[in-house]
Amino acid sequence: xxxxxxxxxxxxxxxxxxxxxxxxxxxxxxxxxxxxxxxxxxxxxxxxxxxxxxxxxxxxxxxxxxxxxxxxxxxxxxxxxxxxxxxxxxxxxxxxxxxxxxxxxxxxxxxxxxxxxxxxxxxxx
Amino acid sequence: xxxxxxxxxxxxxxxxxxxxxxxxxxxxxxxxxxxxxxxxxxxxxxxxxxxxxxxxxxxxxxxxxxxxxxxxxxxxxxxxxxxxxxxxxxxxxxxxxxxxxxxxxxxxxxxxxxxxxxxxxxxxxxxxxxxxxxxxxxxxxxxxxxxxxxxxxxxxxxxxxxxxxxxxxxxxxxxxxxxxxxxxxxxxxxxxxxxxxxxxxxxxxxxxxxxxxxxxxxxxxxxxxxxxxxxxxxxxxxxxxxxxxxxxxxxxxxxxxxxxxxxxxxxxxxxxxxxxxxxxxxxxxxxxxxxxxxxxxxx
Amino acid sequence: xxxxxxxxxxxxxxxxxxxxxxxxxxxxxxxxxxxxxxxxxxxxxxxxxxxxxxxxxxxxxxxxxxxxxxxxxxxxxxxxxxxxxxxxxxxxxxxxxxxxxxxxxxxxxxxxxxxxxxxxxxxxxxxxxxxxxxxxxxxxxxxxxxxxxxxxxxxxxxxxxxxxxxxxxxxxxxxxxxxxxxxxxxxxxxxxxxxxxxxxxxxxxxxxxxxxxxxxxxxxxxxxxxxxxxxxxxxxxxxxxxxxxxxxxxxxxxxxxxxxxxxxxxxxxxxxxxxxxxxxxxxxx
Numbered sequence: 001x002x003x004x005x006x007x008x009x010x011x012x013x014x015x016x017x018x019x020x021x022x023x024x025x026x027x028x029x030x031x032x033x034x035x036x037x038x039x040x041x042x043x044x045x046x047x048x049x050x051x052x053x054x055x056x057x058x059x060x061x062x063x064x065x066x067x068x069x070x071x072x073x074x075x076x077x078x079x080x081x082x083x084x085x086x087x088x089x090x091x092x093x094x095x096x097x098x099x100x101x102x103x104x105x106x107x108x109x110x111x112x113x114x115x116x117x118x119x120x121x122x123x124x125x
Numbered sequence: 126x127x128x129x130x131x132x133x134x135x136x137x138x139x140x141x142x143x144x145x146x147x148x149x150x151x152x153x154x155x156x157x158x159x160x161x162x163x164x165x166x167x168x169x170x171x172x173x174x175x176x177x178x179x180x181x182x183x184x185x186x187x188x189x190x191x192x193x194x195x196x197x198x199x200x201x202x203x204x205x206x207x208x209x210x211x212x213x214x215x216x217x218x219x220x221x222x223x224x225x226x227x228x229x230x231x232x233x234x235x236x237x238x239x240x241x242x243x244x245x246x247x248x249x250x251x252x253x254x255x256x257x258x259x260x261x262x263x264x265x266x267x268x269x270x271x272x273x274x275x276x277x278x279x280x281x282x283x284x285x286x287x288x289x290x291x292x293x294x295x296x297x298x299x300x301x302x303x304x305x306x307x308x309x310x311x312x313x314x315x316x317x318x319x320x321x322x323x324x325x326x327x328x329x330x331x332x333x334x335x336x337x338x339x340x341x342x343x344x345x346x347x348x349x350x351x352x353x354x355x356x357x358x359x360x361x362x363x364x365x366x367x368x369x370x371x372x373x374x375x376x377x378x379x380x381x382x383x384x385x386x387x388x389x390x391x392x393x394x395x396x397x398x399x400x401x402x403x404x405x406x407x408x409x410x411x412x413x414x415x416x417x418x419x420x421x422x423x424x
Numbered sequence: 425x426x427x428x429x430x431x432x433x434x435x436x437x438x439x440x441x442x443x444x445x446x447x448x449x450x451x452x453x454x455x456x457x458x459x460x461x462x463x464x465x466x467x468x469x470x471x472x473x474x475x476x477x478x479x480x481x482x483x484x485x486x487x488x489x490x491x492x493x494x495x496x497x498x499x500x501x502x503x504x505x506x507x508x509x510x511x512x513x514x515x516x517x518x519x520x521x522x523x524x525x526x527x528x529x530x531x532x533x534x535x536x537x538x539x540x541x542x543x544x545x546x547x548x549x550x551x552x553x554x555x556x557x558x559x560x561x562x563x564x565x566x567x568x569x570x571x572x573x574x575x576x577x578x579x580x581x582x583x584x585x586x587x588x589x590x591x592x593x594x595x596x597x598x599x600x601x602x603x604x605x606x607x608x609x610x611x612x613x614x615x616x617x618x619x620x621x622x623x624x625x626x627x628x629x630x631x632x633x634x635x636x637x638x639x640x641x642x643x644x645x646x647x648x649x650x651x652x653x654x655x656x657x658x659x660x661x662x663x664x665x666x667x668x669x670x671x672x673x674x675x676x677x678x679x680x681x682x683x684x685x686x687x688x689x690x691x692x693x694x695x696x697x698x699x700x701x702x703x704x705x706x707x708x709x
Contacts, residue, residue, distance in 0.1 A: 139461055140434065141434010142611075167590075168591050168592060168622060170615040170619070188501065189501065209521065210522075221601070227524065228522050231499055231524065232527065264593055266592045266593075266629060267594060267597040269568070269593060269594035272565065299590055299591070300460035300461060300567075300589070300590075301560070302460050302564075302565050322674035323463075324461075331460075331562060335563065338563060352667075352670055352671050356674060382613050382644070382645065386614055386645065
């Protein structure tokens with residue numbers, strides 16, 4: 001089965017796509033489907049239904065689970081959201097400050113793994 | 126509009142590559158008390174010339190998108206039948222094809238379709254070295270509703286205009302569609318930048334057709350005029366016949382590319398460019414004064 | 425095989441490249457999807473044979489059946505319908521022809537009528553090659569419905585070259601999607617490079633194989649080649665900046681008409697594209 005990877009994206013001022021600092025506030029989700037050689041065979045795009053709202057982050061994992069992904073990459077995520085993803089059998093990777101291309105290359109080469117839960121700032125979960 | 130002492134000038138070209146952004150930069154560089162807005166939201170370029178410092182970024186939503194929630198979907202297929210944009214196949218909405226009309230979401234008997242605002246771009250409130258207000262936007266790839274984004278960025282720019290601003294210069298989008306309409310709303314004058322080529326002339330005429338519907342004041346700059354003196358004369362004759370002002374003619378100069386790289390206004394690398402730009406500004410100011418007089422007389 | 429030609433920035437030479445490709449091929453199909461400002465006909469000078477009017481659907485309200493309940497206004501996402509208490513006003517420019525208002529009207533008071541948005545023109549050039557373009561009615565705000573119509577002329581037998589509008593918005597995406605390969609045309613300048621990156625972003629999102637042609641090439645601007653190398657993007661061709669080319673272009677003369685060498689280079693690029701498309705298993709048509 002092909003590996004499917006979701007990445008929470010935000011666009012930066014110089015038009016580069018970056019991994020969103022906090023996944024609840026990203027502008028979109030990109031999904032890459034990769035074959036055995038880790039080449040991208042399909043790209044999908046999904047909007048973030050929460051945009052503009054600051055509550056309801058907890059429902060996002062349920063939304064993202066419908067993309068049938070194995071892994072999600074975001075800059076940061078609260079504890080409850082991580083738990084929800086794990087409940088759906090989705091691996092969580094936090095990679096703050098990376099550009100989209102960088103993050104994908106690192107992931108491809110197995111250099112991107114693990115997560116750090118962010119505490120403190122305005123989470124509903 | 127309260128505090129409206131400024132004049133709004135929009136630069137358009139119809140065809141890309143005529144030098145619209147370069148000319149907008151050149152002419153506006155001669156004025157101190159101004160605000161610059163890049164309304165080419167599809168492919169903003171002006172910010173590359175002016176080195177703006179972003180103060181604030183705003184998110185823009187041009188519309189909504191639909192998403193079919195698999196757990197609630199009972200695969201009746203009604204959505205696919207109703208969608209006129211070919212956006213639904215196999216009970217999945219294709220993000221790029223989705224027009225954001227909400228038809229499927231409203232019609233779905235299982236209420237399985239999520240239909241929410243989509244962030245389709247962002248715009249930036251910036252300052253230049255000399256504190257000039259500069260605004261530009263970025264429509265995310267594949268998105269539509271650029272006209273809406275143009276209107277929003279203009280609105281934001283005008284919110285913070287103080288009494289000392291004399292001009293709002295707008296670098297407009299290409300074409301003749303919705304974003305062009307949005308950029309010329311409330312404008313005092315449109316500067317059309319063309320070049321003496323068959324495509325330049327063709328596109329200029331179509332753009333003029335559009336502008337004439339709006340009863341707007343506009344004038345023409347011919348850029349790279351020496352590339353085809355024959356066509357340049359034809360354009361000048363056409364403008365005379367249509368009673369449209371020729372604001373100025375710039376010669377072709379290979380060094381333009383260099384000046385763009387170094388972010389220097391072309392007025393500083395070529396003396397003739399400085400003179401032509403000053404003339405353009407003078408003629409512009411004359412036309413604006415004339416039309417102000419006309420308006421007063423009509424009242 | 426369908427090849428689309430696009431660019432982030434306008435004026436880089438997209439139409440010149442598209443028209444050049446179509447003209448060096450025998451029995452090709454050229455489709456100009458820059459319906460706001462089509463220029464291909466100025467370069468290829470086709471003999472026009474036919475013009476077909478294209479329509480979009482607009483709602484029409486039968487006031488014998490309408491009770492001004494306003495449901496149509498509620499379901500319109502584009503604010504194209506306004507209820508002013510004794511009438512429902514339709515703002516034509518805002519209508520996206522989705523059909524929701526007609527469907528949801530409880531009194532079945534709304535039907536749809538046609539409104540002209542432009543024309544699709546057909547012709548022949550170079551003896552046996554086919555030319556199609558779309559001309560959007562001046563004042564019509566949305567190009568996408570007309571672009572969809574012009575694209576219907578795509579051939580499954582001959583190589584089709586599709587000229588795209590500039591930019592990276594929905595018009596460009598509508599044009600290039602479903603093509604087997606996209607050629608991005610850029611120029612040696614900071615504007616060209618900045619817009620090229622945007623266009624590359626789009627093509628990657630819609631998964632279309634692509635390569636780049638640098639037109640008006642100058643060695644004084646190495647940044648483009650550097651970027652292409654870093655991103656592992658195929659550079660198909662460099663066309664050096666040449667004042668003579670610019671002057672001839674202004675008269676509607678394609679550079680391939682004057683240079684046998686350039687003609688050969690375009691044929692070579694087309695072959696390279698064909699090989700890449702066929703090797704990835706996509707039907708070359």
